[in-house]
Amino acid sequence: MAKGRITVLEQYCKSCGLCVAACPKKVLRISERTNAKGYRPVEQFTEGCIGCAMCAVSCPDAAIQVFKEQE
Amino acid sequence: MSEITVYERPKTWTPDVSSHYCPGCGHGIAHRLVCESIDELGIQNDTIGLAPVGCAAMIYDYIETDFCEAPHGRAPAVATGIKTVRPDKIVFTYQGDGDLASIGMGEIVHAANRGMNLTVIFINNAIYGMTGGQMAPTTLIGQKATTCPLGRDVAVSGYPIRVSEMLATLPAPGYITRVTLSQPKYIIKAKQAIKKAFQNQMEGKGFSLVEVLSTCPTNWGLRPVEAFQWLMDEMVPYYPLGTFKDFE
Secondary structure, eight states: OOOEEEEEOTTTOOOOOHHHHHOTTOOEEEOSSOOTTSOOOEEEOSSOOOOOOHHHHTOTTOOEEEEEEEO | OEEEEEEOOOTTBOTTOOOOSOTTOHHHHHHHHHHHHHHHHTOGGGEEEEEOSSGGGGGGGTBOSEEEEOSTTOHHHHHHHHHHHOTTSEEEEEEEHHIIIIITHHHHHHHHHTTOSOEEEEEEOSSOTTTTSOOOTTOOBTOOBTTBTTOBOHHHHOOOOOHHHHHHTSSSOOEEEEEEOSSHHHHHHHHHHHHHHHHHHHTTOOOEEEEEEOOOHHHHTOOHHHHHHHIIIIIHHHSOOEEEEOOO
């Protein structure tokens, strides 16, 4: 399985949780810290991201960037 | 071992701007799909958008193309004017259900009936969002809103209007489809529909309307994820997904 990783642009995240629900590998969660707007940004808390970008596709604020490793 | 970028912010999305929408609002997703379509078609410098009245009134702050603000519901009329004098430009309107289906019903019907070469993105979330959750023409039977606290009563307010089906009865409009944003697979389909609606205009085919079933978590009183579930359970049975008219 391809390895992927995400970068959350925390200043845009509004912790709506749509990406957490959309992730097929369940590697996302709402974090404990707060951003400048007072929302708790989402974070990847464990290994297992496959770079499918379902989180980014469902993000209303375009706050997730997705990368995938390639041979 | 190298790394490829699978997804990044669309270029047409205004950099360093955070939207004013509530958390989980479908407008953000719809804006993003419009941006991605414009990016992929390479028409950022040739596109003129028409901002509606409603939550998306500030769409020009988020999508970096030329924009014009239209009075409530009048976006198709203003778009007709712009497209008539600048037929080389890609003109699209982005309207909510309070804007398009109530005060703007006359404008959209006549723009469609003329078969104007326009792209219309119609966001249907079954409620007036910005003004405080009043009943819209698309509010479902029995759905509660601030102006129908006991639920929409057919005897008083009539039936919810299925705009896509209604416009599809006209001979002139070419492409009319209904999509939703409830799950990634539907979002990907919605993107294809929006892109096609822009492509139709570039090829001079005629009027294209994409109805996007969206949510209003704040005024529905639901969490964002629950709101999309409610959309699938309640809205989709009344507003079936699918293409009602196509050019072929």
